[in-house]
Amino acid sequence: MKRLKLIISSVLVAVLMATAFTGCGGSSDEKKTSNDSYTIKIAHSMAPEHSYNAAAQKFKEIIEEETDGRITVEVYANGQLGAERETIEAVQAGTLEMVVTGTSAMSGFVPEWQVFDMAYLFKDYDEFWTVMKSDIGEKYCHEYAEEKGFRGLGIGCMGTRNVHSVTNPVYDMEDIEGMKVRVMESNVHIKSFKAMGAAPVTMAFSELFTALEQGTVDAEEAVPSAAYTSKTYEICKYYSLTQHFWLPTCMFISEKFFQTLSPEDQALIEEAGDQAMEYQWEYHKQADEESLEIMKEAGTQVNEVKDKTPFVKAAHSVYEDILEDVPHGKETMEEMERMLGRDMYEV
Missing domain, CATH: 3.40.190.170 (Bacterial extracellular solute-binding protein, family 7)
Structure with missing residues (x-):
């Protein structure tokens, strides 16, 4: 049936x-x-x-x-x-x-958009x-x-994405080491999470809830409203404010x-x-x-990541590698440096 x-x-x-x-x-x-x-x-x-x-x-x-x-x-x-x-x-x-x-989804069709997928791009x-x-x-x-x-x-x-985990909260780099995190089918996301020590797993969003239930993945990365509307907060009990990806x-x-x-x-x-x-x-x-308040009331443990510097350093370490495959990427980084008055590669 x-x-x-x-x-x-x-x-x-x-x-x-x-x-x-x-x-x-x-x-x-x-x-x-x-x-x-x-x-x-x-x-x-x-x-x-x-x-x-x-x-x-x-x-x-x-x-x-x-x-x-x-x-x-x-x-x-x-x-x-x-x-x-x-x-x-x-x-x-x-x-x-x-x-x-x-x-992020559009970058598969308009590859120039990948520059905005890089972790910890904006302060x-x-x-x-x-x-x-x-x-x-x-x-x-x-x-x-x-x-x-x-x-x-x-x-x-869409704000910034955070690690939403079944297994454990993330306070520092050691906590994310080897964690199977579901990510989008994006080379930028995969390289970024690998640099931070995680084990990224690509899959369609429609498959995520079951994958979390069955332990195929340990965590997702999501904004609070997405975690709430998709009901993944019913499975993932740890929401860590890593704020790694900005989401145009x-x-x-x-x-x-x-x-x-x-x-x-x-x-x-x-x-x-x-x-x-x-x-x-x-x-x-x-x-x-x-959504974050509802998740807290439902028992979700929400924690700050007080020192993001190690995460930022790890993410920035793959910028040059990522930009080799992004059309106009280096040019855009230079434009942003002039506009924001800072080194976009700095921590």
């Missing part, structure tokens, strides 16, 4: 994906006017309570209100249209209009937003993304689809995307605070 349910579930997902993607690209080469009615589909991989969904719903609200329903927006949460990579591929191909995702939120709201952020959202078939509509933030997030539209729109609709969509991602960040900050 369990196997039958799994088969039926898989078939339903496949049908939903096929239905949703059908028609998205069918008229993708036809130029629309500012009077045309059409539907924009936005997908993401997170739960309905997540800030990705909040951003998508805000975009929907703005677009439908500003156009009096001429443009309708459909939001597909929780991987309804497939895994994160599948939806990004669909946007690139023009068979899905939009996706909300992190730049605080002031540095993070100074860079993201500058010409650097603009270049990454537009020039580099558009070359690969995407257009960034706005930059948000973006709302992307298919460049192929975008070029079919009237100039008026293009301007409206870009403005709505920017507003939606500003809302995402405000929503996320509150969600993280509330």
Whole structure:
């Protein structure tokens, strides 16, 4: 019976994906006017309570209100249209209009984004937003993304990731030694965790809960709101504030689809995307605070890492190696050094 349910579930997902993607690209080469009615589909991989969904719903609200329903927006949460990579591929191909995702996931398609995946890149939120709201952020959202078939509509933030463990808290480097930590399929993440002494394991987010239950991995790395909405806090009882990865997030539209729109609709969509991602960040900050309190009440042990210097040194030790494979990476590091007035390789 369990196997039958799994088969039926898989078939339903496949049908939903096929239905949703059908028609998205069918008229993708036809130029629309500012009077045309059409539907924009936005997908993401997170739960309905997540800030990705909040951003998508805000975009929907703005677009439908500003156009009096001429443009309708459909939001597909929780991987309804497939895994994160599948939806990004669909946007690139023009068979899905939009996706909300992190730049870590996007770096598999726009490799320039990998520079922002490096651990302990920024010292605080002031540095993070100074860079993201500058010409650097603009270049990454537009020039580099558009070359690969995407257009960034706005930059948000998912805060910083922390180690969320089943086995033990992390206070220092010794505590993470040999720990099997689930990471995304990113060479930057893998190299960073290996440098810090952990044993990174790549797997899809959809497989994580079971992997933690079965002991396939010892820990995940997540922001509080993601740990809460995914329910991994029910298994992982130690949340250590390592704050290792900064998490830019973006709302992307298919460049192929975008070029079919009237100039008026293009301007409206870009403005709505920017507003939606500003809302995402405000929503996320509150969600993280509330999630951490709920996790504490449920018995999660939360601890500070008082001296992050050894972690920072380890992470920075692989910067040069990582940047060898990142297009424009060294150039961007130099730009950030001039902008922030410091050595980006220093501890």
